C-alpha cells in the first residue's frame with residue numbers, strides 16, 4: 001500500500017500556547033483531491049500552515065509519505081510540496097512568461113492548462129485580472145509537478161467559470177501526475193464536484209468528513225449547519 005502524500009495525526013496548533021485547532025486528523029492520498037471546508041475562523045488556514053511547516057504543532061504530528069516531519073516549509077518545498085497561500089504569489093513586475101520561468105514551470109504546459117493566458121504572456125503580473133493572477137499562481141505551483149499541493153482559497157472572489165477552470169486544473173494534476181491535493185474552498189458546491197473527499201471544520205475541530213458525493217447529497221443541510229450566517 002502506498003503511504004498518504006500528507007497526513008495530520010492528532011494535530012493541535014495555534015499562535016501561542018493556546019491551541020486554535022485541536023486533534024485534527026486529515027489524510028490526503030496520492031492522486032486525491034481533498035477539500036477542507038468551514039466558515040471563516042474555523043481553523044482551515046491554521047491547519048494548512050501546520051501541514052506546510054510554517055507553524056509547529058503543539059501536539060500530534062504531520063507525516064509526509066508516511067514519515068513524521070518537523071521540517072520547515074522551504075525543506076518541504078524541496079521535497080515536492082507546493083503551498084499556495086491566501087496571498088497571491090504572482091510577481092507583479094514580471095511578465096506572465098517570466099513569472100512561469102522563475103517558478104521553473106513549463107510555459108507550454110501552463111498555456112495548455114490555461115489557454116486564456118496565451119494572449120497575456122508578455123503582460124506584467126500586476127496588470128493581470130484577479131482571475132488571471134490566480135491561474136498564473138496555480139500554473140506556477142503545478143508547473144513544478146509537486147507531489148503535494150496545498151491551496152488556500154485559490155478561487156476567492158472569482159467568477160464561477162474561473163473557479164471551475166482552477167478546480168479542473170487541480171483535478172488534472174491529481175489524475176495525471178498523482179499529486180495529492182488539499183484545497184481550502186469557499187465555493188463549497190463547486191469544490192465537491194471536483195474533490196474525492198472533504199473535511200468540514202468548525203471552531204478548530206473537524207466535525208464532519210466523508211466522500212464528496214456523500215456530502216454533496218446533503219449539501220443544503222451542511223450549508224445551513226456549517227456555513228449559514230457564520231461569517232463572523
Ligand SMILES: Nc1ncnc2c1ncn2[C@@H]1O[C@H](COP(=O)(O)OP(=O)(O)O)[C@@H](O)[C@H]1O
Pocket residue numbers: 015020038039040041042043044045046047
Ligand atoms: N496570526 C494569528 N494570531 C492569533 N490568532 C490567529 C492568527 N491567525 C488566525 N488566528 C485565529 O485562529 C482562528 C482560526 O483562524 P484561521 O485558521 O485563519 O481560520 P480560517 O482559515 O478557517 O478562516 C481564528 O479564531 C483566528 O482569529
Ligand SMILES: [Mg+2]
Pocket residue numbers: 044045046086
Ligand atoms: Mg483562512
